Amino acid sequence: MLLLSAMSVQTGPVCRCEDKDTYKEFLVNINERGVGFTQKVEVDEDNNVVIFHVPTHNQVINNQVMMDYTTNHQMTFFPDKRACLLATIPREMPPLQKLVQGLQNFQSPRSRLMKNKVEETYVRVLPEPLLDRTVLSDKMAQFCARYPVYRLEAIPMPVIGPFVVDSPVVQTSDENSTSDNHVPDKESRIVVYDCGSNGEQLGWRCEEQTSGCIYVYECEAVDDRPWQEPTKFECTNQHLFTGAGWECTPSCV
Numbered sequence: 001m002l003l004l005s006a007m008s009v010q011t012g013p014v015c016r017c018e019d020k021d022t023y024k025e026f027l028v029n030i031n032e033r034g035v036g037f038t039q040k041v042e043v044d045e046d047n048n049v050v051i052f053h054v055p056t057h058n059q060v061i062n063n064q065v066m067m068d069y070t071t072n073h074q075m076t077f078f079p080d081k082r083a084c085l086l087a088t089i090p091r092e093m094p095p096l097q098k099l100v101q102g103l104q105n106f107q108s109p110r111s112r113l114m115k116n117k118v119e120e121t122y123v124r125v126l127p128e129p130l131l132d133r134t135v136l137s138d139k140m141a142q143f144c145a146r147y148p149v150y151r152l153e154a155i156p157m158p159v160i161g162p163f164v165v166d167s168p169v170v171q172t173s174d175e176n177s178t179s180d181n182h183v184p185d186k187e188s189r190i191v192v193y194d195c196g197s198n199g200e201q202l203g204w205r206c207e208e209q210t211s212g213c214i215y216v217y218e219c220e221a222v223d224d225r226p227w228q229e230p231t232k233f234e235c236t237n238q239h240l241f242t243g244a245g246w247e248c249t250p251s252c253v
Contacts, residue, residue, distance in 0.1 A: 022046040026103045032058060043100055047139050050099065066143050068136075069096045075140050077147070084144035086130060087123070087152040124216065126151045195252035203253035204229055209245040218253045 022045040027038055040053040048069040056062045064077045067089050076085045094102070129148040133141050195202055204219040206229070219235035222228065229248035233239050 024100070024103075028103075041103065043096075043103070044139070045096065045100070047137070048096055049137075049139050050096065051143075064143075066140055067093065068140050071135075071137050071140070073136065073140055075136075075143055075149070077144055082147050084147055084149045085125060085152050086136075086149050123152045123154055126153055200252040202226070203251055204235070204248040205251035205253075206230070206232070206235055206246065206248040208232065209247075218251065219248065220253065 024043045024045075026041045026043070028041060030037055030039055035057050037055050037057045039055065042051040042053075044050070050067045050069075052065040052067075054060065054063050054065065061078065061080060063079075066075045066077070068074075069089070072089050074087045074089045076087075078084070093099075127150075129150055133149070201221075203221050206217045206219050208215040208217070217232075217235050219230045222230050222234055232246050
């Protein structure tokens, strides 16, 4: 999705005759990591709404993103999934007038936006669909009237409180050795994590990385070996059949 204040466009705006002053369309040529595609942007200044039509490219599937500047809501519609995701407009998104100005300032047919950096965000889809759609504007309610709407929620990065390192514990390769001149072959330390006094316990924050998404799980520690990260089956009761990566870090849950 294109989230820049100054963007390159293929042609000038295409306007509807009945509302040419408030409705505009732009075609934006984009090259993202060597893959070129054209993205249509609709601007409805009368209703403070922008719609980005994002075609399938790289690991992104076809979707449409509506941003309502009046309510600060962002709705992403996935036609293939027949569902919509509701979030807030990203803070880095420019104001509507600045966005329109950026689109209008670059109308050369040869212009092209080069995008080499892809931003990663950590969000989760809430399991229950949105029932009360009165929080949406009329335009946004119509945008996904036929499909379920799910809220997106940002996932905070894991924070672990102060930890205490106990005295070294000497380990030897021969626990039964009584020789005075035996040299220990390694040394370990016991690390104790503090999750505070708010009822949280030490667990694991695990990530499953597929070709297109990173799924984040909060897992409880395994009873008989809390120091060892759980497998996906131990955390979700689902086996890891694909070649996706599974990695866990200690976290307070």
